[in-house]
Amino acid sequence: MSEITKQSLSELVKNIKDKKLSSEEVTQAFINRSEKSKELNAYITEDYSSALEKAKKFDQRPNFDLKLPGIPMAVKDLFCTKDIRTTAGSKILDNFVPTYESTVTQNIWDSGAILLGKLNCDEFAMGSSNETSFFGNVQNPIDKNLVPGGSSGGSASAVAGQLTPITIGTDTGGSIRQPASFTGTVGLKPTYGSCSRYGIVAFASSLDQAGPMAQNVKDCALLQEVISTYDPKDSTSIDFKRNEYSKELTNNIKGKKIGIPKEYRVEGMPKEIEELWQKGIQYAKDCGAEIIDISLPHTSYALPTYYIVAPAEASSNLARYDGVKYGFRAKGENLIDMYEKTRSEGFGAEVQRRIMIGTYVLSSGYYDAYYLKAQKVRKLIKDDFDEAYKKVDAILTPSTPSSAFKIGEKKDDPVSMYLNDIFTVPVNLAGLPGISIPAGHDVKGYPLGLQIIGKAFDEQNILNIAYAMEEKINFKNKITDWWIK
């Protein structure tokens, strides 16, 4: 048996079921490695001792029928966890302890998993490098001083660095897929309405979606199966027939039609990304898929549209952090003064920037020109996909326009930072599922990902394509444990 933390979720589940490993042994192993990995700064809040207690309890009365029997895991700190501090990476929620559990995490604990702790992320999930977190930036296990991507940077780093066997993130414009791509891991953004948003700190309600992150496609499928449930507590949750994604997983994708959108060949895209894409096309063909050129004509409007819609919703969603009811409060002379000081001191620069953008685009006199127009363009982007899906079953693109960059490299250039999301954002605007799988390395040896975009509710199909291609690609992540002394 290989080292515990190197095992995939599927192996761990099998070993626990076969009683070759106890939950306590597994939990202890991940705690030990997490303890040695503080330099990654992946955790905001650790919950190791109660994790061990839960593991012991599981071992005393094990239930092997569960999908995640006694499996320890850490989750992004955007999910509210009962009695465990939940910060959303922000000072304004530094002291916030929910009395309730998000539906997605509840599903996970109900399946037998055990919480290790809460993982770092960009403040309110606003960022593409995990540098906006109040709790400091996260290191990418791939290389020192490399960003892990964002906003689910702590989650990606923890999975790639084997601090947790699997995890969950949230994806509003690429926050699962981009960090997965930067860390050589697999990340799925499900169809909007697949996973309940109840108990997830909101960024942009019409775009936010929770999803699984893992070492491989099969683990990702299993976790998706656990977290995706219809939830009446979320009015945007959709009651559709959910597959048993991991059981129904197949690498037979013969005859599947995969579209290649010409508009994703953006200006200034590095040659190695283009080459990766070509390699991906070849892998897909090798798997028996049929490649079809398609057009998504409004792609170039996706990023500006996103940067109107998302901040608009965020400006309103974040109004509740006002120092009155919970979280951080600064002293003020009067109510307005208290608001201003609380929000100036409690929110970081990027969050404040987006609140201001959002407030501006919703203001009277600007609403029609920005927000309303953006909504119309959003419809056109969705229509593009609908049109394409008349001809193809899925779409293949690069996940990101570059590999991971250095910490601090883009911090002062928000536009260049926003460009990171150029391939992922259209998927959120259209509410579609998308998965990023590692597909190769750049010249520096940093991982690069490919994105497979599916039809709404067709997670099974893109998981199958990803599963088949994963086999052909046979990607090996280069983790040197550089941070462990």
Add this chain to the structure above:
Amino acid sequence: MSKNKSDYLINRKDNQYEVVIGLEVHAQVTSESKLFSTSATKFGAEPNTQVSLVDAAFPGMLPVINEFCVKQAIKTGIGLNAKINKRSVFDRKNYFYADLPQGYQISQFKDPIVGEGKVILDMPEGQKEVGIERLHLEQDAGKSIHDLDPQNTFVDLNRSGVALMEIVSKPDLRSPDEVSAYIKKLRSIMRYLGTCDGNMQEGSLRADVNVSVRLKDSKDLGTRCEIKNVNSIKFMQMAIEYEANRQVDLIEEGKSIDQETRLFDTKKNETRSMRSKEDAHDYRYFPDPDLLPLEVSDEFINELKTKIPELPDEKKKRFIDEFKLSPYEATILVSDIDTAKYFEDVVTKMGKNKDIKLAVNWITGELFALLNNKNLEISKSPISAKNLAILINLIKNGTISGKIAKTVFELMIDGDKDPQKIVEEKGLKQQSDPKALEALIDKIINDNREKAIEYKQGKEKLFGFFVGQAMKVSGGKANPQLINEILKKKL
């Protein structure tokens, strides 16, 4: 329908001004739970005991629409003869305040659940139609309490998230009296429907009043001012009176009126500026992404239509047709659902040989006076409809006279006593035995021989004296009709 004639005009030198008023009424939906959460809505509960995580806007909490409140709004729309919109949208109205936990109020801005409708007012000069612009659903805010502590403001979130219907009228009202009639009519309709209890003291019904003035016969609307959150009809009328005169004075002085929001100071009886148009909030309305558009089917609406009870206008028509009431009487009896219920109860309990006219007189006369005196709602009437019906029947069948009935009525109040028993116990039964009455009258004529002779000689006025004597001697119990007949015969 009579001509839209209103004589409420403001006179200055050579000019006569007409007042134009539109109302935004906020009516609390009668519902056990809030618009987007399952918290209770009981009035008067301990502060912050009816607050869920959703109402207090905790991170990650999401609103889920309460179907019952949607039904209540649609029923109200049907009661207002209004168009029900099969698709409506909830928007966020963004502003910061300590008692607004989300930092926005969920309301309906562009696409309300109910569109144009109308209500009919019964004014002394005839009926008047008032247009309804729209009705939409929205959340109430919490309550800030500033006077419990010198340093701090306390916030009570019990009201936070309670469902309100905002009913916007067209600027069709022309006088404080019409405003009063309009509010009462809305209240009446909603109470019939059971969609709002209309209790203004508990804040279930409040209004923002938009007032402008213009020269009589002018067609253009003047600049309006909005008077915020007035919570009694009397204050609305006072506020309008003051505000209209203020605006007329400004025009007469050659000044212009600023469009602004004003507050009514009930102590000083004046309105004063709260904020000008320039300072108006930019609410940054946009569709709430946590809620899908609200879609209702024809079947859903039609099902609700079958549950609409007889409303005041129909009931009035029926009372006139069925009971031959005058429009005035009918209007009074239908205006409040409990009064109408009481009246219909009395009518039913009176049985076959009923005297409707007598019932109307007793309800609008003695009973209303009693309730008024004791400051009671008719639903809390100390005399039940059943016992009042018995009393009226006792008059009708000649057991007691109207005068004795008033005495019996007084005795019924304490403990809702059976009038039949009172009459028996106190021996108040009317004397209708002709022989006994003849004997009584013979004695009176004997005792007053001179007066009898004077009468026979033509002093007819003395007839009343003999009637009075008969009533006095009988202790008021003699049947006045029989007394008349016998006296005429004997004298």
